[in-house]
Amino acid sequence: MSQTIRFFLNGQKQEASVRPDTTVLDWLRSGPRLTGTKEGCAEGDCGACSVLIGDPWFDDAHHEGAVHYQAANSCILAMGQIDGRAVVTVEGLKTEQLHPVQAAMAENGSSQCGFCTPGIVISLAGLAAQRSAAGAGLSAQGSAAGAGLAARKTQVTDSDIHDALAGNLCRCTGYRPIVEAARKVGNATIAGPHVAAFAKIEPRKTISAAGSTFHQPQSLNDLLQLRKEMPDAILLGGGTDLGVALADYHSDWSEVISLARVRELRAMRETENHLSFGAAVTWEEILAGIIEYYPSFATLIRRFGSTQIRSMGTIGGNIGTASPIGDGPPALIALGAEIELASLSGHRFLALEDFFLDYRKTELRADEVIASVSIPKPVEGQEFRVYKISKRYDQDISTVCAAFSIVREEGQVRSARIAFGGMAATPQRAPKAEQALVGSMFDQRAIETCASAITAQFKPLSDWRGSAEYRLQVAANLAERFWRDVAGETVEVMAL
Numbered sequence: 001m002s003q004t005i006r007f008f009l010n011g012q013k014q015e016a017s018v019r020p021d022t023t024v025l026d027w028l029r030s031g032p033r034l035t036g037t038k039e040g041c042a043e044g045d046c047g048a049c050s051v052l053i054g055d056p057w058f059d060d061a062h063h064e065g066a067v068h069y070q071a072a073n074s075c076i077l078a079m080g081q082i083d084g085r086a087v088v089t090v091e092g093l094k095t096e097q098l099h100p101v102q103a104a105m106a107e108n109g110s111s112q113c114g115f116c117t118p119g120i121v122i123s124l125a126g127l128a129a130q131r132s133a134a135g136a137g138l139s140a141q142g143s144a145a146g147a148g149l150a151a152r153k154t155q156v157t158d159s160d161i162h163d164a165l166a167g168n169l170c171r172c173t174g175y176r177p178i179v180e181a182a183r184k185v186g187n188a189t190i191a192g193p194h195v196a197a198f199a200k201i202e203p204r205k206t207i208s209a210a211g212s213t214f215h216q217p218q219s220l221n222d223l224l225q226l227r228k229e230m231p232d233a234i235l236l237g238g239g240t241d242l243g244v245a246l247a248d249y250h251s252d253w254s255e256v257i258s259l260a261r262v263r264e265l266r267a268m269r270e271t272e273n274h275l276s277f278g279a280a281v282t283w284e285e286i287l288a289g290i291i292e293y294y295p296s297f298a299t300l301i302r303r304f305g306s307t308q309i310r311s312m313g314t315i316g317g318n319i320g321t322a323s324p325i326g327d328g329p330p331a332l333i334a335l336g337a338e339i340e341l342a343s344l345s346g347h348r349f350l351a352l353e354d355f356f357l358d359y360r361k362t363e364l365r366a367d368e369v370i371a372s373v374s375i376p377k378p379v380e381g382q383e384f385r386v387y388k389i390s391k392r393y394d395q396d397i398s399t400v401c402a403a404f405s406i407v408r409e410e411g412q413v414r415s416a417r418i419a420f421g422g423m424a425a426t427p428q429r430a431p432k433a434e435q436a437l438v439g440s441m442f443d444q445r446a447i448e449t450c451a452s453a454i455t456a457q458f459k460p461l462s463d464w465r466g467s468a469e470y471r472l473q474v475a476a477n478l479a480e481r482f483w484r485d486v487a488g489e490t491v492e493v494m495a496l
């Protein structure tokens with residue numbers, strides 16, 4: 001058992017003797033006093049606390065390695081989560097010269113009060129580094145990820161820049177000068193440790209300091225053993241849900257089991273008919289894998305928090321948190337996803353809709369973990385769309401999320417799956433609305449019956465995001481939107 005957390009900080013090997021549930025932001029500012037990293041919201045929303053997290057990634061074909069950097073919110077990241085990784089703060093970007101993003105921001109007058117600037121520079125430096133790695137032949141693909149699932153891209157588009165900035169709030173400069181600076185940068189590497197150096201900071205199995213213990217199992221079997229021994233320990237995916245409570249309510253994590261290094265949970269697999277994602281695969285990785293098959297799902301994932309949230313938040317965490325307004329479950333249910341629950345007693349598989357029992361209550365037993373999620377690949381005649389209705393396009397919680405999937409044969413609907421978030425205490429299927437479509441031609445009459453069935457089934461709550469009446473109206477309207485989209489009248493698909 002170790003009492004220290006080992007990592008690279010701005011290129012230098014570092015050992016921190018600190019409770020592993022201390023937030024990285026608190027440690028950076030109060031330990032080494034790297035105060036360029038700011039605290040704004042302390043809940044993952046504003047990006048002022050952004051840092052780059054580097055991991056060694058390998059190209060499966062050539063076995064060449066490179067350090068893959070991605071932006072993360074240090075306010076909701078626990079110190080235990082950076083053990084064995086590299087952290088780059090805004091102070092570490094500058095070498096003898098300013099980093100190209102810093103230079104472009106300064107030359108372009110892209111900063112006024114400057115509070116948001118370090119976070120913005122970090123996000124753009126992360127984008128530039130990923131593009132450099134892609135240019136060098138290392139794709140946005142982790143060593144644990146299955147071949148053929150990741151996207152490889154070298155050019156930076158305006159859409160990439162907007163995406164990289166979606167999690168960074170600037171209240172005074174305005175985004176035009178920031179985007180203009182970003183356009184001037186293109187690709188740029190991060191000065192940091194070589195991939196081989198990571199051998200010196202191999203992650204420890206257990207770190208314990210001042211009453212907080214952080215376990216990092218590397219195999220599913222070790223994880224399940226720990227889970228059996230410690231059913232009350234916090235099961236930590238990316239911590240984008242749990243980290244908010246850590247930062248906001250200063251909750252103590254006395255015993256944590258991290259899933260981030262469990263090989264089986266980090267795997268992505270593609271078979272003839274299915275895509276399978278280990279529960280600890282992040283949304284950013286899923287985005288790269290799903291876009292080819294379900295572009296509408298990719299568009300939804302692109303609106304999932306921000307790059308900082310997607311680079312840490314996992315599919316298992318989104319399901320495990322069992323929020324009635326989580327975005328993953330409605331899409332996954334409509335696609336017919338199945339989840340694998342694992343314990344030392346064995347593995348069981350169930351349709352995702354059967355996992356959610358009541359508000360934040362699930363089928364998961366105390367000794368179990370969600371191990372993987374399997375999604376059928378599209379079949380001939382299938383149409384799938386998912387819609388997220390929220391007050392803002394980016395970085396916002398759904399008021400209603402609706403997912404529709406049909407399979408047609410000669411114009412007639414052979415099967416239908418429809419699921420909603422934000423309409424009940426759990427993500428739910430709409431069986432009567434599905435029945436309204438099956439066996440009919442996919443026409444206006446069928447869709448009107450389907451919309452009426454949706455209105456009849458749900459009794460949503462009113463809250464500050466939307467009234468019950470609004471939710472019902474929107475949910476019914478989305479059925480019509482689906483029909484119009486399939487007819488080719490409107491399209492909302494992410495640009496590649």
Ligand SMILES: Cc1cc2nc3c(=O)[nH]c(=O)nc-3n(C[C@H](O)[C@H](O)[C@H](O)COP(=O)(O)OP(=O)(O)OC[C@H]3O[C@@H](n4cnc5c(N)ncnc54)[C@H](O)[C@@H]3O)c2cc1C
Nearest residue numbers: 044237238239240241242305313314316317318320327370
């Ligand atoms: C700023 C911000 C924006 C967000 N935007 C969105 C959004 O647009 N849409 C959306 O749906 N969500 C959003 N979220 C919520 C969150 O990012 C997601 O739910 C994410 O997928 C959670 O994954 P995680 O790995 O970070 O979960 P964690 O925080 O690690 O865990 C969440 C819960 O799941 C449990 N858990 C994790 N993994 C497993 C497993 N394998 N087996 C069993 N239980 C497990 C944990 O014990 C915990 O109870 C946002 C959060 C923040 C802070």
Ligand code: FES
Nearest residue numbers: 040041042047075
């Ligand atoms: S302080 Fe706002 S995202 Fe971390």
Ligand code: FES
Nearest residue numbers: 112113114170171
């Ligand atoms: S420059 Fe002031 S908040 Fe962005």
